[in-house]
Amino acid sequence: MPIPGDIPGQSEFVEATNGRLRAFLSGKREQVTAVDPGAGTLVDSLVSLTAGGKKLRPVLAWLGGRAAGRSGDEQALTELGVALELFQAAALIHDDVIDRSDTRRGQPSTHRWFARHHRTSEFSGDSDHYGVSGAILVGDLALSWAGEVFSEAEAVAADPSPAGREVFQRMHTEVITGQYLDVLAEVIPPAESEAGAVGRARNVLTYKAARYSTEYPLALGCSLAGGGAQLQRALAAAGLPLGIAFQLRDDLLGVFGDPEVTGKPVGDDLREGKRTELIAYGLHRSAAAAAAELEAVLGDAALDDQKVARAREILVSSGARAAVEREIAQLAEASERSRAELSRLGVDEDVLTDFAAVAELLLARTS
Known part of the structure; x- marks a missing residue:
């Protein structure tokens, strides 16, 4: 579903984007089934995935254009x-394969979707391998x-900036590089210092x-609408802190979130x-003993709710949760300061108001 809010024109834009996405995938389904009727499953799985979500990125692109x-x-x-939306779908699908995630947006992740299709169709062979392959x-x-x-x-834009491509x-x-760094971080020796560990995690989060x-x-929307390099840089400066804060909130939800709201089992990031x-x-x-407990649960696929609860206790008592909350607050302030430059560049006040409203919703996310 779209990001909730009262921004004039937002719901109409999201509806238009959803409609165009459905039409595009319908056309692609005709293409793949012309090759073989059984290939329609490829598009069906993508329709299932893209039907949900908040449409965050299209809304921000729309703001950049405005x-x-x-x-x-x-x-x-x-x-x-x-x-x-299609780019994000690709990233989510591959991320769920890498992380062996069972769910996405409260539904089976795409590789699990294909595995279930294999079983219900009574195909031969290994359903899990079929799922990952699909x-x-x-x-x-x-x-x-x-x-x-x-x-x-680009073709339908009146005067797009060449920087967009x-x-x-x-x-x-x-x-893709950020995704690899995330994989790498799970298998190489942990950073010895807090600064090193935080810096490594921030690098993964930023690029992934x-x-x-x-x-x-924001920058792509601005570029397609003919915005200049200075405006694109100003939008980037206001947008990146929000993106980092948004992902830090995601990290908190991965451990402390309500699975009924997030659509993912509690403690999945720990597993x-x-x-x-x-x-x-x-x-x-944390003290050495508590740090050892926390280290022991990381990567434990069989982690039970009791151990998840204990890990959460450690993350609260050590001040880790509070530290991330402070980071989010500081990033929100950095974005707000950067938005002042947009005003100096002549961005309409209604666009700045809508930007602030979307920023607030991003930072207050619960799923």
């Missing part, structure tokens, strides 16, 4: 919204199709998720062995 003062590029911004292929398709739709966005391509490189969640959608900033603070600010 910041450039070009209301006539609505179709281009809608196409961009679809491209960003998910990898769907993620690849989603990434390819994201590029296809972005080209369409470079940003879009860089986004691919950085997210934060920049493509907020900074790049996956995520070396987040929250964990870095917990390990380095």
